[in-house]
Amino acid sequence: MLKYLIFIMLIAGVLLSCNDDKTKKKHLSKKELDKYDKPLEAANRYLSIVDAERIESFAKRRNWNMKKTETGIWYEIYKHGKGKKAKEGQTAVFNYKISLLDGTLCYSSDSLGAKAFVIGHGGVESGLEEGILMLHEGDKAHFIFPPFRAHGLLGDQKKIPARSIVVYELELLELK
Numbered sequence: 001m002l003k004y005l006i007f008i009m010l011i012a013g014v015l016l017s018c019n020d021d022k023t024k025k026k027h028l029s030k031k032e033l034d035k036y037d038k039p040l041e042a043a044n045r046y047l048s049i050v051d052a053e054r055i056e057s058f059a060k061r062r063n064w065n066m067k068k069t070e071t072g073i074w075y076e077i078y079k080h081g082k083g084k085k086a087k088e089g090q091t092a093v094f095n096y097k098i099s100l101l102d103g104t105l106c107y108s109s110d111s112l113g114a115k116a117f118v119i120g121h122g123g124v125e126s127g128l129e130e131g132i133l134m135l136h137e138g139d140k141a142h143f144i145f146p147p148f149r150a151h152g153l154l155g156d157q158k159k160i161p162a163r164s165i166v167v168y169e170l171e172l173l174e175l176k
Contacts, residue, residue, distance in 0.1 A: 048072075051146040051165055058101050058167075064142055073127050074144040081138015084175055088120035091176040092132045097169040098160075106159040106166075114173060125150045128168065135172045143168040 055074050059066040066074045086092055093116045095109040109115060117124050119132055127149030135141060147153070150166040160166060 047163075048146070048148075054101060055144050055146065055165060058165075059144065066142070066144065069130070071130060072146050072149050073130055075131060075134065075141055077135065077139050077141040079138075079140035079171075081136050081140075081172065083137020083139075083172075085136050086119060086132050086134075086172065086175055088133070089118065091116055091118050092172060093174040093176065094132070095171045095173060099167045099169075100160070101165050101167065125166070127166075131168070131170070132172065135170075137172055137175055140169075140171045143170060 052068075055066075059074065059076075064076050064078075066076050068074050093114050095114050096107070097105060097109070098107040099105045119129065122129075125145060127143065127145035130149075131141070131143045131145075145166045145168070147163045147165060151160050151164060153162055155162045155164055
């Protein structure tokens with residue numbers, strides 16, 4: 001019930017913030033902004049708590065010994081490689097499986113090949129950028145990204161639905 005109430009408040013806040021008057025722009029006062037900000041902040045806090053509970057339950061069911069960063073990423077490095085540590089500006093090449101908490105496999109290097117990106121240049125989930133920086137070549141890790149560190153409110157418009165928690169199984173193959 002509370003979940004639906006918060007969702008309705010979130011939608012109402014978005015709809016009420018729309019301005020149909022195209023000719024005149026009105027700047028809202030701090031007091032007027034607070035009227036919208038407070039319910040949205042409460043909704044975000046609630047959703048973050050629910051997401052954290054779901055992630056923790058998922059990890060426990062799999063006996064993963066997960067740690068959580070201050071930025072909301074859950075991770076476990078379960079095999080340590082002997083290679084160099086990842087740094088910004090390097091190209092990270094890795095094998096991966098991306099799935100949802102219900103087990104749905106979304107993407108995999110088994111079918112798409114290894115993925116590569118330049119660390120610190122964007123173009124990937126913010127959680128993945130941060131997660132890769134924890135690794136050395138040869139490391140294998142599990143990462144769980146809450147929606148705000150993965151594909152957000154919209155998903156990826158392909159296989160990852162809106163507001164999805166994303167699970168990465170990742171092996172860092174090489175740093176160039």
